[in-house]
Amino acid sequence: GNSVTQMEGPVTLSEEAFLTINCTYTATGYPSLFWYVQYPGEGLQLLLKATKADDKGSNKGFEATYRKETTSFHLEKGSVQVSDSAVYFCALSGSGGSNYKLTFGKGTLLTVNP
């Protein structure tokens, strides 16, 4: 079945540092890939997505590129802010008849200090 593995946290950075959160996946066919963010006390929000190989999703300074050859979708940001402190989830949706179900990684807690 499908699975998502993302780097374990917590990750603690200083403001303006570079961020990478690794995510790799196992899936059949051609899944779509997502990064969701969960701010304290809130539900998950879609941060960015990519639907096919070599696509780059981007939003709010975050980027991730769909790499089929390495089955990866790593999240990056060049300069983090305190307001980026949150839990980040990598996820994939299956292809074909199961494309309405998401498989999530376990989440990575990011704390950014001023």
Next chain:
Amino acid sequence: NAGVTQTPKFRVLKTGQSMTLLCAQDMNHEYMYWYRQDPGMGLRLIHYSVGEGTTAKGEVPDGYNVSRLKKQNFLLGLESAAPSQTSVYFCASTPFLGRQYFGPGTRLTVT
């Protein structure tokens, strides 16, 4: 649009009590989901629905029941609560193709 709403936001139950969590969406989405979130476990799918009147089991369905009598509502029931069901519960909906819209969550404690 209110998006996805969940009722209640917090609840404390004693072991053996029952309760129903309500999820409502006003986006006319076909698919709806119930997840639970536990520390170190990410989100795990409990039950889901692909349309009004349909439900299906997810990854961790035991101890829960669901109903989707109306397209906009998805109810999650606990018939006899257990401490292992202490968790944060999230509802989500999607029109199609993966992206899901999440509610704010219900924090449930079973003592």
